[in-house]
Amino acid sequence: xxxxxxxxxxxxxxxxxxxxxxxxxxxxxxxxxxxxxxxxxxxxxxxxxxxxxxxxxxxxxxxxxxxxxxxxxxxxxxxxxxxxxxxxxxxxxxxxxxxxxxxxxxxxxxxxxxxxxxxxxxxxxxxxxxxxxxxxxxxxxxxxxxxxxxxxxxxxxxxxxxxxxxxxxxxxxxxxxxxxxxxxxxxxxxxxxxxxxxxxxxxxxxxxxxxxxxxxxxxxxxxxxxxxxxxxxxxxxxxxxxxxxxxxxxxxxxxxxxxxxxxxxxxxxxxxxxxxxxxxxxxxxxxxxxxxxxxxxxxxxxxxxxxxxxxxxxxxxxxxxxxxxxxxxxxxxxxxxxxxxxxxxxxxxxxxxxxxxxxxxxxxxxxxxxxxxxxxxxxxxxxxxxxxxxxxxxxxxxxxxxxxxxxxxxxxxxxxxxxxxxxxxxxxxxxxxxxxxxxxxxxxxxxxxxxxxxxxxxxxxxxxxxxxxxxxxxxxxxxxxxxxxxxxxxxxxxxxxxxxxxxxxxxxxxxxxxxxxxxxxxxxxxxxxxxxxxxxxxxxxxxxxxxxxxxxxxxxxxxxxxxxxxxxxxxxxxxxxxxxxxxx
Amino acid sequence: xxxxxxxxxxxxxxxxxxxxxxxxxxxxxxxxxxxxxxxxxxxxxxxxxxxxxxxxxxxxxxxxxxxxxxxxxxxxxxxxxxxxxxxxxxxxxxxxxxxxxxxxxxxxxxxxxxxxxxxxxxxxxxxxxxxxxxxxxxxxxxxxxxxxxxxxxxxxxxxxxxxxxxxxxxxxxxxxxxxxxxxxxxxxxxxxxxxxxxxxxxxxxxxxxxxxxxxxxxxxxxxxxxxxxxxxxxxxxxxxxxxxxxxxxxxxxxxxxxxxxxxxxxxxxxxxxxx
Numbered sequence: 064x065x066x067x068x069x070x071x072x073x074x075x076x077x078x079x080x081x082x083x084x085x086x087x088x089x090x091x092x093x094x095x096x097x098x099x100x101x102x103x104x105x106x107x108x109x110x111x112x113x114x115x116x117x118x119x120x121x122x123x124x125x126x127x128x129x130x131x132x133x134x135x136x137x138x139x140x141x142x143x144x145x146x147x148x149x150x151x152x153x154x155x156x157x158x159x160x161x162x163x164x165x166x167x168x169x170x171x172x173x174x175x176x177x178x179x180x181x182x183x184x185x186x187x188x189x190x191x192x193x194x195x196x197x198x199x200x201x202x203x204x205x206x207x208x209x210x211x212x213x214x215x216x217x218x219x220x221x222x223x224x225x226x227x228x229x230x231x232x233x234x235x236x237x238x239x240x241x242x243x244x245x246x247x248x249x250x251x252x253x254x255x256x257x258x259x260x261x262x263x264x265x266x267x268x269x270x271x272x273x274x275x276x277x278x279x280x281x282x283x284x285x286x287x288x289x290x291x292x293x294x295x296x297x298x299x300x301x302x303x304x305x306x307x308x309x310x311x312x313x314x315x316x317x318x319x320x321x322x323x324x325x326x327x328x329x330x331x332x333x334x335x336x337x338x339x340x341x342x343x344x345x346x347x348x349x350x351x352x353x354x355x356x357x358x359x360x361x362x363x364x365x366x367x368x369x370x371x372x373x374x375x376x377x378x379x380x381x382x383x384x385x386x387x388x389x390x391x392x393x394x395x396x397x398x399x400x401x402x403x404x405x406x407x408x409x410x411x412x413x414x415x416x417x418x419x420x421x422x423x424x425x426x427x428x429x430x431x432x433x434x435x436x437x438x439x440x441x442x443x444x445x446x447x448x449x450x451x452x453x454x455x456x457x458x459x460x461x462x463x464x465x466x467x468x469x470x471x472x473x474x475x476x477x478x479x480x481x482x483x484x485x486x487x488x489x490x491x492x493x494x495x496x497x498x499x500x501x502x503x504x505x506x507x508x509x510x511x512x513x514x515x516x517x518x519x520x521x522x523x524x525x526x527x528x529x530x531x532x533x534x535x536x537x538x539x540x541x542x543x544x545x546x547x548x549x550x551x552x553x554x555x556x557x558x559x560x561x562x563x564x565x566x567x568x569x570x571x572x573x574x575x576x577x578x579x580x581x582x583x584x585x586x587x588x589x590x591x592x593x594x595x596x597x598x599x600x601x602x603x604x605x606x607x608x609x610x611x612x613x614x615x616x617x618x619x620x621x622x623x624x625x626x627x628x629x630x631x632x633x634x635x636x637x638x639x640x641x642x643x644x645x646x647x
Numbered sequence: 648x649x650x651x652x653x654x655x656x657x658x659x660x661x662x663x664x665x666x667x668x669x670x671x672x673x674x675x676x677x678x679x680x681x682x683x684x685x686x687x688x689x690x691x692x693x694x695x696x697x698x699x700x701x702x703x704x705x706x707x708x709x710x711x712x713x714x715x716x717x718x719x720x721x722x723x724x725x726x727x728x729x730x731x732x733x734x735x736x737x738x739x740x741x742x743x744x745x746x747x748x749x750x751x752x753x754x755x756x757x758x759x760x761x762x763x764x765x766x767x768x769x770x771x772x773x774x775x776x777x778x779x780x781x782x783x784x785x786x787x788x789x790x791x792x793x794x795x796x797x798x799x800x801x802x803x804x805x806x807x808x809x810x811x812x813x814x815x816x817x818x819x820x821x822x823x824x825x826x827x828x829x830x831x832x833x834x835x836x837x838x839x840x841x842x843x844x845x846x847x848x849x850x851x852x853x854x855x856x857x858x859x860x861x862x863x864x865x866x867x868x869x870x871x872x873x874x875x876x877x878x879x880x881x882x883x884x885x886x887x888x889x890x891x892x893x894x895x896x897x898x899x900x901x902x903x904x905x906x907x908x909x910x911x912x913x914x915x916x917x918x919x920x921x922x
Contacts, residue, residue, distance in 0.1 A: 211832025
């Protein structure tokens with residue numbers, strides 16, 4: 064045994080033993096509760112126009128300057144928590160708890176909760192970050208490791224959020240590193256956010272907390288009452304008399320609150336929009352001299368998105384529903400005792416691989432139904448393979464315009480028997496739940512359907528949503544921008560968030576990652592805002608060239624835009640312009 | 648029923664040895680003679696040297712520009728401190744040779760400026776600033792405080808090393824690993840006293856000569872950049888109701904090409920602000 068004792072110690076020799084060294088568990092307050100810096104962020108919030116000291120590029124400035132505070136009155140946004148990139152900066156009592164692995168006796172995760180934020184879990188067990196198609200959340204997905212006494216936390220999969228409560232944006236492409244270090248009775252959190260969409264360089268801030276002796280507040284209670292557990296309720300309410308689907312925003316150049324801020328603080332307008340240069344000492348001299356020449360936010364030079372992994376891959380969505388990615392268009396699969404139902408079938412080239420993946424998920428259960436959300440070949444190309452079960456062809460359901468378009472384009476899928484419908488919707492009961500096929504007219508095409516799995520609480524959105532591109536529609540296939548917006552609003556009529564505006568009903572888009580209500584609302588907002596900007600230009604007599612010069616999609620191009628391929632940002636703008644002017 | 652055994656002697660001895668070893672006097676191996684105490688430079692837990700530029704991403708309206716007289720937002724001033732702040736007169740300061748009041752140690756790191764950090768000698772770290780052209784000396788080990796107070800006061804420094812980890816390989820004779828292989832992750836704690844009365848902010852928010860400044864310097868790297876963070880705690884029973892706690896961040900610069908020395912000077916508040 065003595066030899067064993069020594070061996071145990073010697074076995075550790077090659078490595079520096081560095082496990083969790085500092086216990087952050089407990090409640091932490093900003094010094095003086097509201098802190099001695101960043102006061103505007105801890106109180107009523109910074110004012111519209113206070114964008115200085117942030118590395119915003121021109122896209123970030125555009126998004127900030129057109130933000131309306133009424134955004135928070137939109138039902139889908141009312142319960143939005145402070146997102147992870149902002150949480151530490153805002154009014155926040157930070158509550159840290161540790162979860163232990165009962166078998167290994169090591170810290171498995173650290174939970175970070177705060178006043179207006181949402182429970183964040185920092186996994187310490189070495190698990191990888193999820194694949195790119197996974198659902199994003201306001202808190203993101205965080206993993207941590209120790210460097211000395213500092214806990215280093217890496218966060219990805221964050222939803223579009225903000226840096227400050229005045230509309231200064233962060234995008235879903237942002238990544239965040241945080242360093243938690245305890246210095247005696249103080250906790251210093253250094254937050255560094257890298258966002259290629261809205262920043263010209265990483266954003267850095269430090270936030271300090273001091274240990275508090277008072278009782279830990281109730282988790283999730285914004286008013287830190289200590290007299291008993293409070294269930295923090297948030298559910299949307301009708302706060303205005305505006306149209307149900309109204310999206311508040313300012314048109315570029317029309318936000319008069321910017322001038323108000325400029326006058327109140329004597330900060331020149333050019334300085335408010337200067338972006339990253341305002342962080343550096345040299346800017347003080349520029350301000351004093353009034354030299355504005357050459358001061359402009361950095362151009363939005365956004366690197367292309369990382370290519371998704373190669374090959375077919377699947378992910379459990381919710382309930383009976385899985386999603387298959389890598390097949391051209393996304394494939395939604397519902398699996399149960401009665402067999403398999405498939406929504407969209409990907410391209411012809413990937414059909415065999417998709418069938419293999421379905422077999423892997425569902426075993427030998429037969430495919431009973433195929434539903435096509437629209438006629439495009441990346442959503443119907445696999446029909447022939449997937450519908451061809453040995454004894455009985457699967458029933459193929461779609462709006463009748465899908466069938467007509469398949470015939471029109473000479474698709475192989477047109478040779479299969481289809482059960483089409485021409486009304487607003489069709490419903491079947493399969494695998495223990497209602498599957499509702501809802502026609503949304505004149506959206507991506509003239510034959511679009513949403514498929515709503517009522518029991519599983521999943522919507523397959525087909526061509527109405529592509530999270531990797533601007534929404535696309537073709538007028539010559541019956542699509543329209545207003546129809547697309549209406550279709551997105553129809554999805555929002557169906558979805559219900561689980562808590563704090565996120566989770567709940569999950570949406571499988573036609574392309575890209577999983578969405579929830581908050582994501583669909585952001586996507587709807589984006590399309591509505593760009594439509595409104597282009598319409599405003601048209602109303603003022605602008606030509607297509609004029610509209611392009613005004614860059615109406617500037618603040619969204621880093622997330623959804625493309626400069627090459629079948630659906631460029633230019634093509635998107637032109638399509639809306641022609642749709643709105645009737646020049647089809 | 649299983650019986651729980653205490654640690655056996657060899658294990659207990661090893662653990663005791665590990666816990667007792669200090670950073671400054673680690674043995675080169677088991678049973679060897681104690682090494683002479685290492686200098687502060689040799690035992691550095693973090694390399695702070697180099698050129699750093701302040702990133703004014705917080706409190707911009709009070710740091711990048713001069714706030715109006717009497718704007719003491721979020722500073723826990725007591726009534727005496729507020730009275731002094733209300734009497735701020737930068738022209739009077741300049742005329743009386745006290746233009747460097749906002750560049751005293753307790754307010755210096757919040758100014759928009761650059762730092763040059765280097766070793767003055769093996770046991771003294773030097774921090775120079777371009778704006779205000781100030782020099783701070785951080786003394787490790789024994790040092791005698793000066794008889795006079797100054798803008799930068801007298802600073803005693805110490806390395807703080809990770810408390811829960813230990814490098815077993817170094818302990819067993821492998822020697823400390825180099826920075827490239829295993830960069831230290833400690834920090835620097837500095838306590839400054841003997842300060843002349845100065846300003847926490849450009850607009851005359853005061854600290855007194857009784858103030859004591861505690862700072863923690865650390866470094867982080869992210870997304871291809873190197874950052875210096877400074878947590879500052881000002882204790883001043885004369886003008887503050889409670890300690891004034893802020894944190895500031897700096898980005899490493901590759902060289903001195905942006906170094907722009909300028910004397911102590913406070914720009915006037917932007918015309919119209921606060922009126």
